[in-house]
Amino acid sequence: MTARDVVLARVRRALRDVPPEETPADVEVVRSGPSTAPLTPGHVELFAERVAQYRARVVRCVPDDLVATLVPLLEDVSTLLVPFDLPRGLRPAGPRHIEDRQLPTGELDAVDGVLTTARLGIVETGTIVLDHGPGQGRRAATLVPDIHVCVLWADQLVAGVPEAIVNLDPTRPHTWISGPSATSDIELERVEGVHGPRTLRVVLVG
Amino acid sequence: MSATFVGMPTFPVAAGTALADSQLRRNLAHATSTIRTKRAEVVREVDAWEQLRVAGATLKDRTLRHLDVYLEQLETALTAAGATVHWARDADEANRIVVDIARLHGTDEVVKVKSMTTAEIGLNDALEAAGIHAWETDLAELIVQLGDDLPSHILVPAIHRNRAEIREIFLREMERVGRPAPADLTDAPLELAAAARDHLREKFLRARVAVSGANFAVAETGTLAVVESEGNGRMCLTLPEVLISIVGIEKLLPTWADLDVFLQTLPRSSTGERMNPYTSLWSGVTPGDGPQQVHVVLLDNGRTDVLADTVGRQALRCIRCSACLNICPVYERTGGHSYGSVYPGPIGAILNPMMRGVGQDAQLDALPYASSLCGACFDVCPVRIDIPEVLVHLRTKVVDAHRGRRPTPQDLVMRAASWTLASSARTARSTRLAGLAARVLSRRGLRSAPGGRRVLGALPRPAAGWSGARDVPLPPAESFRSWWSRAGRDAR
Secondary structure, eight states: OOHHHHHHHHHHHHTTTSOTTOOGGGSOOOOOOOOOOOOOHHHHHHHHHHHHHTTOEEEEEOGGGHHHHHHHHTTTOSEEEEETTSOGGGOOSSSEEEEESSOOHHHHTTOSEEEEEOSEEETTTTEEEEOOOTTTOOGGGGTSSSEEEEEEEGGGEESSHHHHHHHSOTTSOEEEEOSSOEEOTTTTOOEEOSSSOSEEEEEEEO | OOOOOTTOOOHHHHHHHHHTOHHHHHHHHHHHHHHHHHHHHHHHTOTTHHHHHHHHHHHHHHHHHTHHHHHHHHHHHHHHTTEEEEEESSHHHHHHHHHHHHHHTTOSEEEEOOOHHHHHTTHHHHHHHTTOEEEEOSHHHHHHHHTTOOOOOSSOTTTTOOHHHHHHHHHHHHHHHSSOOOTTOOSOHHHHHHHHHHHHHHHHHHOSEEEEOOSEEETTTTEEEEEESSSHHHHHHHSSSEEEEEEEGGGEESOGGGHHHHHHHHHHHHTSOSSOSEEEEEOSOBTTBSOSEEEEEEEOTTHHHHHHOTTGGGGGGOOOOOHHHHHOHHHHHHOSGGGOSSSOHHHHHHHHHHHHOSSSOHHHHHGGGSOOOOOHHHHHOTTOOOHHHHHHHHHHHHHHHHTTSOOOHHHHHHHHHHHHHTSHHHHHHHHHHHHHHHHHHTTSOOEEOTTSOEEEOOOOTTSHHHHTTSOEEOOOSSOHHHHIIIIIHHHO
16 A cells, blocks of 8 residues: 555544535535725725834835836845836836846845835735736745835735635735744744845835 | 654653743743733734634634545645645655655755644654755744754744843854854844844755745645745745645645635734735746745644544644643743643643554653643634643543553542542541541641642652642531531521
8 A cells, every 4th residue: 555545544544433425515614705895095004004014114106106206215226136027117217127037046146126016915914915927026036135125006905815815816826925024033022134035115006 | 863852751840840940931931921912912903803713613624524535636736736746654754755855856955944744753853864954944943953952832943042042052053054153143133133044045045955844735726835934934935946845634725715714813823913924825836936846745644643533633723823832821831842742832732642642651641731721722722722622531541541550549549539439428437537637637837828728738658749739728627518417407
């Protein structure tokens, strides 16, 4: 017998008390589904507040001012990584741009910052979700550089975790980001900045 | 060979040592009270918290009661997503699989995401024995590894260390295994974290094989989830060419949509945050992004024994948040090492004996008694594991396992009590005798317990062990039975 056969046989033997006619659906699970209520301006405000509570910097702007808003946020970035498919209109002048086309890891480590978009934002938890689609870069791109500047549009916000989950595509990889890298491993006091980007700046458009 | 839990003394002995360590007690009291307060604040924010707990518990029950179906579904989904699925009956088999994959790729080092499962199976020692270095990359695991120490908490394995101790370990040990700590390192947590960042970065950039666990495995989609704070997890899950994830078979969830319940309850219960800094979700191989060779090892190692116990099965709902450790009055005072396992605290007191079997090992058999049964662990558990119920159930199993062996003094006392209480006349005589003894003893200067009741001091052997941790109240001078026959009839 293979290990697979043995483990599955052990599982079935352990579950002899489960009636053979029982199906998974027979084990009742009561839960509220995702809400469909539209978000209000208060939600946008709350999202900005909650992101900032993780000690990320949040700047709000109207669509026309986006590029101008980005310039001061990239002041301390001299080399900026941009996903190769980041929209042209999202590339502010200032830092030297390096397009990420499978850059070797060592070169990723040499850039100062990275600019991306996101898939959605979760108001209740102040979380930014990337599914690494167009404009969001592959997973390493938003991880190795020390400064991550992320642009999110207000209409990308959802109320809570259930509303995020139903809107995401399980076949894609996801990175959920709530503030900069942090640890509570020393006396359970939160310290920002370990291995991921130590600085997170979020531009909320609209 | 690193530090090991093998040969640890039983809980009462280890707890005695821990209680005498005032530094340890200060570190633990500070850390557990900090995290309890944070957890309480963010749990209070969620109106539907109780519904989320019930949903989490029933979702896990659904999975566990049909685990064979979901395991096969997960295997199919993972394979379709480009992953190679391995099955491991026990720790040795899982370790062998990892060693073989590492050797196949000709590497002499792997980077590791913090994983309880790999600690459980002793993967680091197995790799070391095969000449492969395993670098722990979580800050607390790094502290434990560098200090040749043992983990003492599920979430924060170095919870027993304070900042000054951590600074010393970094200054002394980092240079032995890589980039040294800066000579002017202080004990500020920010500086200690920065030293860990610099020390580990070269390892992240160099490593070709990574090993992780998984917080959740979604049967429907083959999604694995790793929930973390520092970004070391993302480094390991993203940069190396080869990723090996070791997943206990209890980590399954039926569907993608079921993740929402646990991504709400886990961070709030665990670190006391609305959301942890980083969560990675992935399924198999993503072309052009992350490891292009993905292995998943599905591990039993005693889990099916827990599954077979219809009372204890609920322990497999555990999502390793550690809220039960932080709230437990016993854990808070004795610390994690006393439990002699990588799974300490209330959940460890039930998981270890069930995974490894009762009746064979005094250390394991003592764990179900390492509790006052106060029930605080059940109240905070995000998947409603009734830990006190399982503790009592396991005490029964321990007693049953010892039946027929040479009786202990406690057995003899219990037999005598059984004989006495089985007869009304014998009970009456014994209470009269106890009353007499009480009147004689009360002439001596006795201590008073809180509330004023007089108590006996330490009893002589063989009852000394029993009275060492308990107040023995003086029997009443007159029993209720005798009072009732004297005065109760008149009162009617």
